[in-house]
Amino acid sequence: MAAKRRSTKEAPRTAVGPRVHPLSVVTLGFLAAYILAALSLVIADFTYTDAGYVWGVIRSPAMMAAIRLSALTSCATLVLVVLFAVPVGYALSRYRFRGHVMAEAIVDLPIVLPPLVIGVSLLVLFQTAPGRWIENSLVRFVYTVKGIVLCQFMVSASYGIRAAKAAFDGVDRRLEQLALTLGCTPTQAFRRVSLPLSAGGIVAGGIMAWARAVGVFGPLMVFAGSVRMKTEVMPTAIYLELSVGHIEAALAVALVMVALATCVLVLVHKLAPDRKW
Secondary structure: OHHHHHHHHHHHHOOOOOOOOHHHHHHHHHHHHHHHHHHHHHHHHHHHOOHHHHHHHHOOHHHHHHHHHHHHHHHHHHHHHHHHHHHHHHHHHHOOOOOHHHHHHHHHHHHHOOHHHHHHHHHHHOOOHHHHHHHHHHOOOOOOHHHHHHHHHHHHHHHHHHHHHHHHHOOOHHHHHHHHHOOOOHHHHHHHHHHHHOHHHHHHHHHHHHHHHHOOOHHHHHHHOOOOOOOOOHHHHHHHHHHOOOHHHHHHHHHHHHHHHHHHHHHHHHHOOOOOO
């Protein structure tokens, strides 16, 4: 019986008709060409240098500091993204209000904007009177580690929110209504029904947002700078090494980021294989 349900569920994934036909040949050919191009980049990176040199670069004090700062700031960003993504994603999924379309557009804006624009906008914001007051009286962001977290959050939060909304959209609202009829409050229905059922998609979205935060470059150069051993993270370390002609050192850091990206994608597809990004 379980096998029958599984086969019924998986049936729409397979096209009806002969397995080999002109359309399948053309589309699979394009898929193979794209995969070959992507693998060529990765293979070129790995064959350009040797493991001993890469390990030596990674173990240098400057690179270790950049890797630690990337890990610290991206994890702090992940916490902030999840704190915002869950309530914002739920609100966009469950409630309809005047300006809902505009709210969704604003949430998605950082996805389509060039990241450099976000960095310039943050820099301008903190040149205004409210921004200067925040800098002088509350927290300093410009050219600080806190500024790195702020940049990463502004660039990556949209991915976590969009994933959370998609996860909540996939939860049958009738289950929440049933919980309400059984005596749960809306908050209890959210905690006991919606949140557990959407957890996989939320976690996958958080991982994607974290990966996006780790790779932020342009906004950091504008808003937080790239001072070695102080505000230097992995993407800016690559830029600094390339700027002085150290291609292999830049490549060593790039290979670390390639490995991280691969692990992230495996986790995302493992946690939410049917999620549409």
